[in-house]
Amino acid sequence: MEPILAMKHIRKTFSSTVALGDVSLEVYPGEVRGLIGENGSGKSTISSIAAGMQKADSGEMIFRGKPWRPKSMIDALQNGVGMIVQESGTISGVTVAENIFLAELGQFKRLGVIDRKAMNRKADEALANIGVKDVRGSTPMAALDFQTRKLVEIAKVVMKQPSILVVDETSTALSQTGRDILYGIIKRFREEGKAVLFISHDLEEIMEVCDTLTVLRDGARIRDFKKEEFDPDAIRTSMIGRELQGDYYRSDFTPSRLDEVALKAEHLQSGSALKDVSIDFYRGEIVGVGGLSHCGMHTLGKILFGAERPDSGRVVTADGTKITNETVAMKQGIGYVAKDRDVESLALNTGIRDNIAVAGMERYAIGNVLITNAKEKRYADQQIQSLSIKCAGRDQLVSQLSGGNKQKVVFGKWIGRGSDILILDCPTRGVDIGVKKAMYELMTSLKKEGKTIVMISEELPELMGMADRLIIMKDGVIMKEFQRSEDLSDAEIIRYMI
Amino acid sequence: MAQSELVKKHRVRELLVALLPIAALAVLFGALCLVVNIKGYRLDMYLKIVFNEGVVLAIVATGAIFIYSLGSFDISLGASTLFSATIGVMVYNASGSLPLMILTIFGVAIGCSLLSSVLASVFHIPVFVTTVAMMSVLSAVAAQIITTNGGALGGIGIPATVVAPLDNVPFKLIALAAFALLCVFVFDFTKIGRRLKFLGSNAVCAKLSGIKVNVYAIIAFVMAGLGVGLGAFLTLVYTPSVTPTTAGSIGMNILVAIVFGGMPISGGSRSRIYAALVGGFSYILLNNILKIVIDSGAGYGISQIVSAVFFLAVVYVTSMNYRTKLLPR
Ligand SMILES: Nc1ncnc2c1ncn2[C@@H]1O[C@H](COP(=O)(O)OP(=O)(O)OP(=O)(O)O)[C@@H](O)[C@H]1O
Numbered sequence: 001m002e003p004i005l006a007m008k009h010i011r012k013t014f015s016s017t018v019a020l021g022d023v024s025l026e027v028y029p030g031e032v033r034g035l036i037g038e039n040g041s042g043k044s045t046i047s048s049i050a051a052g053m054q055k056a057d058s059g060e061m062i063f064r065g066k067p068w069r070p071k072s073m074i075d076a077l078q079n080g081v082g083m084i085v086q087e088s089g090t091i092s093g094v095t096v097a098e099n100i101f102l103a104e105l106g107q108f109k110r111l112g113v114i115d116r117k118a119m120n121r122k123a124d125e126a127l128a129n130i131g132v133k134d135v136r137g138s139t140p141m142a143a144l145d146f147q148t149r150k151l152v153e154i155a156k157v158v159m160k161q162p163s164i165l166v167v168d169e170t171s172t173a174l175s176q177t178g179r180d181i182l183y184g185i186i187k188r189f190r191e192e193g194k195a196v197l198f199i200s201h202d203l204e205e206i207m208e209v210c211d212t213l214t215v216l217r218d219g220a221r222i223r224d225f226k227k228e229e230f231d232p233d234a235i236r237t238s239m240i241g242r243e244l245q246g247d248y249y250r251s252d253f254t255p256s257r258l259d260e261v262a263l264k265a266e267h268l269q270s271g272s273a274l275k276d277v278s279i280d281f282y283r284g285e286i287v288g289v290g291g292l293s294h295c296g297m298h299t300l301g302k303i304l305f306g307a308e309r310p311d312s313g314r315v316v317t318a319d320g321t322k323i324t325n326e327t328v329a330m331k332q333g334i335g336y337v338a339k340d341r342d343v344e345s346l347a348l349n350t351g352i353r354d355n356i357a358v359a360g361m362e363r364y365a366i367g368n369v370l371i372t373n374a375k376e377k378r379y380a381d382q383q384i385q386s387l388s389i390k391c392a393g394r395d396q397l398v399s400q401l402s403g404g405n406k407q408k409v410v411f412g413k414w415i416g417r418g419s420d421i422l423i424l425d426c427p428t429r430g431v432d433i434g435v436k437k438a439m440y441e442l443m444t445s446l447k448k449e450g451k452t453i454v455m456i457s458e459e460l461p462e463l464m465g466m467a468d469r470l471i472i473m474k475d476g477v478i479m480k481e482f483q484r485s486e487d488l489s490d491a492e493i494i495r496y497m498i
Numbered sequence: 499m500a501q502s503e504l505v506k507k508h509r510v511r512e513l514l515v516a517l518l519p520i521a522a523l524a525v526l527f528g529a530l531c532l533v534v535n536i537k538g539y540r541l542d543m544y545l546k547i548v549f550n551e552g553v554v555l556a557i558v559a560t561g562a563i564f565i566y567s568l569g570s571f572d573i574s575l576g577a578s579t580l581f582s583a584t585i586g587v588m589v590y591n592a593s594g595s596l597p598l599m600i601l602t603i604f605g606v607a608i609g610c611s612l613l614s615s616v617l618a619s620v621f622h623i624p625v626f627v628t629t630v631a632m633m634s635v636l637s638a639v640a641a642q643i644i645t646t647n648g649g650a651l652g653g654i655g656i657p658a659t660v661v662a663p664l665d666n667v668p669f670k671l672i673a674l675a676a677f678a679l680l681c682v683f684v685f686d687f688t689k690i691g692r693r694l695k696f697l698g699s700n701a702v703c704a705k706l707s708g709i710k711v712n713v714y715a716i717i718a719f720v721m722a723g724l725g726v727g728l729g730a731f732l733t734l735v736y737t738p739s740v741t742p743t744t745a746g747s748i749g750m751n752i753l754v755a756i757v758f759g760g761m762p763i764s765g766g767s768r769s770r771i772y773a774a775l776v777g778g779f780s781y782i783l784l785n786n787i788l789k790i791v792i793d794s795g796a797g798y799g800i801s802q803i804v805s806a807v808f809f810l811a812v813v814y815v816t817s818m819n820y821r822t823k824l825l826p827r
């Protein structure tokens with residue numbers, strides 16, 4: 001059988017970084033091909049070249065028997081290759097409909113004026129077509145949360161009925177409902193004899209969704225796996241080039257904590273997101289907060305850090321200090337890893353060093369004012385080393401890092417300053433297994449040091465694997481609290497979520 | 499190609515880019531000498547003009563870097579230079595005290611700046627909006643004061659002898675150097691500078707990193723006010739009188755100067771103090787060259803246009819260098 005898309009000897013460098021050495025990749029009709037590899041292995045690069053987002057330095061592509069040289073993502077989409085990108089692929093200043101029809105507003109022009117009604121109606125259709133019913137075309141994009149923005153992007157791409165759909169690390173931005181929508185689309189593509197290129201760090205997911213797997217490492221294609229060859233250990237080993245030892249999550253199953261409250265949320269009320277939520281967080285405790293995307297847990301994270309004010313209720317630390325804004329929170333030793341990484345956690349067009357240093361200056365400022373380059377460099381290098389951030393140097397722009405390495409920079413920023421209370425919103429999103437393991441180990445050792453960790457996550461396995469106490473929320477209300485135990489069953493937990 | 503070779507090539511390119519504004523300054527300097535020579539004018543006279551105008555622009559622009567690093571900008575800096583010089587003259591003429599005059603100039607300049615930023619933060623409007631309003635108000639009030647008090651002369655002034663001892667190159671150089679050093683110190687060696695730059699890179703993230711946005715905006719404006727005060731004082735040292743057009747174009751010129759100096763107008767981590775110094779002098783050189791080349795009389799409009807074209811060209815070239823492909827990954 002002829003491949004739909006054949007990429008041959010693709011090479012891509014960024015100044016000093018070789019992102020792809022010489023990679024060939026084929027995708028066949030009716031195939032869902034997974035791409036897996038460590039952070040920075042070249043997954044986004046190869047797939048975005050196929051989707052016209054950037055051009056290869058050398059190599060050629062054949063798409064449906066003809067040379068394939070897309071001029072842009074829009075060009076690629078119009079001609080049959082659509083991509084859902086790893087971070088935000090939408091613009092927040094406009095409406096949902098405008099995002100969907102950004103490149104083709106012309107078709108709604110009547111006498112030079114855009115017919116918004118028609119455009120909004122079409123957008124509603126596109127959304128309904130993928131099974132999203134509660135979002136309207138006329139809604140401003142800014143009013144939507146991260147997951148819903150992703151769904152809009154999916155609707156936009158799928159509407160053009162591409163022959164190949166590239167899904168770059170999207171599922172971790174989605175909760176179960178969103179994922180089901182995505183899996184449905186993938187299934188449809190397979191049945192229609194189209195193809196999907198699927199990127200994920202979630203091994204279980206990728207083995208479930210894909211028919212074949214291609215492993216990339218350091219910009220080279222290492223090995224392919226057919227469905228019948230799928231074996232987690234073998235895949236992991238070929239991903240990182242050595243065997244991954246030891247346990248992934250915590251090995252103990254007894255909940256533990258110090259007998260000392262570090263942070264209290266008291267009767268938090270916030271619009272429809274939180275309804276009378278009270279939680280005590282203890283020192284030396286990992287508290288998992290789970291639920292569907294809209295359950296209020298992300299708002300809770302923001303309020304705990306003082307980034308949002310509740311309508312009523314309050315957040316206080318052990319010594320009675322009320323958390324009213326981010327500055328107070330940081331003075332109290334609270335750190336916050338936001339979910340929307342590229343907007344809230346990082347300044348993209350700025351170096352790694354500045355991004356790490358911005359939250360930790362009091363650690364090395366002389367007299368809390370004076371900054372010397374030498375000290376700052378040392379501080380940044382420490383984080384780069386201890387988190388093994390893959391970069392060309394400490395001053396490389398964060399925008400040039402792969403998704404997982406960006407997340408490590410965010411971790412470095414908050415861990416470096418020695419936060420006593422860490423609020424982590426989807427901390428391992430887009431992070432490869434090696435790094436994930438390192439982050440879990442870090443969380444365990446922070447716990448042992450008596451720190452408090454609030455882990456907000458849409459991944460049930462990691463919540464169950466790491467938390468001493470698991471709080472499940474639904475519609476702004478705490479539905480149930482589970483203690484750490486070997487016998488926890490995900491089926492039971494999910495019952496409280498939906 | 500080998501990895502190390504690639505790294506080297508990259509470094510060299512970055513260095514070249516960084517040196518570009520300085521090379522431009524040198525070229526412009528050579529060009530000025532050349533045209534002055536061709537026209538048979540006196541070079542020392544032109545150098546003096548360039549120096550005096552350049553010092554004032556460079557100082558005000560240096561202070562303004564703090565505002566520009568936020569990705570914001572202040573169009574009223576020229577008007578507040580005029581305004582503080584005007585009030586300074588009035589105070590001297592009423593009191594006869596030079597120290598009081600200097601204090602007043604700085605006080606008024608910083609006051610104007612503070613007012614812009616505080617108004618902006620109180621009313622939650624972008625700060626450049628308030629600076630547009632400030633520009634109109636300040637220049638109108640200054641013009642009113644000058645015409646009522648200056649009468650037929652069209653200007654007001656202090657006796658030339660008061661500041662004459664200061665009207666020399668060493669004093670002005672020291673003033674420029676001292677201010678530039680202060681700014682470099684605050685900008686590059688303190689928490690304040692780091693935070694300002696970060697704020698300019700991503701305000702949302704800055705806020706979530708514990709940086710108080712309003713507080714730092716006010717600090718930036720105070721630093722700019724200091725520059726305006728010093729610039730206004732040096733303007734008076736150079737020409738001890740003010741007319742309604744004194745320093746009029748500084749507000750716009752700063753913008754051009756900073757871009758000439760190689761700093762992106764969007765601010766952020768690529769903000770540099772030396773952009774104001776290098777760019778300030780480059781801009782004045784270019785301006786004078788154009789004035790000489792294009793015959794002064796009818797040439798005013800033309801030289802503005804040429805200067806604008808130049809500006810666009812520089813913005814284009816510099817933005818090519820710092821524009822990185824922002825892949826949404
Ligand atoms: N615009 C760029 N400028 C410089 N380097 C880049 C750029 N884009 C990607 N790179 C580098 O190319 C390499 C491959 O990046 P890529 O984004 O393809 O990784 P990835 O496999 O998608 O990783 P992740 O799982 O973290 O998303 C990385 O080392 C990255 O730093």
Ligand SMILES: [Mg+2]
Nearest residue numbers: 044086402403
């Ligand atoms: Mg990627």
